[in-house]
Amino acid sequence: MTAPVRTWPQLLATLLRGDDLTADDTRWAMSEVMDDAHEPVAFAGFLIALRAKGETAGEISGLLGALMDRVTPLPVDGSQVVDIVELQEGQKVNFDVTQGQKGPQAENITTA
Known part of the structure; x- marks a missing residue:
């Protein structure tokens, strides 16, 4: 099974309807930002629509997941x-x- 194709307009339309995104949706969005493969206006609209709708734990989890995918662990001896x-x-x-x-x-x- 192939992953669904995601686009900024699709995510914005979902948010503007007041529907929640999946964690995979928000992970895709943050990955696009981290990869510098986004239009700043699209991302700004996404953030505003997400905040206006109200973020869910799953949506935040997806955003954080994309960030954590790129974390460089720092050694800590405690x-x-x-x-x-x-x-x-x-x-x-x-x-x-x-x-x-x-x-x-x-x-x-x-x-x-």
Whole structure:
């Protein structure tokens, strides 16, 4: 079975009808952006329509999946790991990234 053909107009039409996209739809959209194979106006329309409709967990999962496909893991030995599980919803974290002996590291970590 072949994967369905996706286009920006198809995704926009679905969103403008108020229908949800699949995780595969949003993964395709973000992959197009990451591959620089999109028209900026189409992507802007997509984001506005998605936000106006309201994002579902599946839609966000697809967007994140495309990003995670391109992640380069950083080695972490666990000695300087920051636990941010205690944050309250909407609370922000500020930090500086510096180059350490073993690679990038976060310093001056504060909550806002």
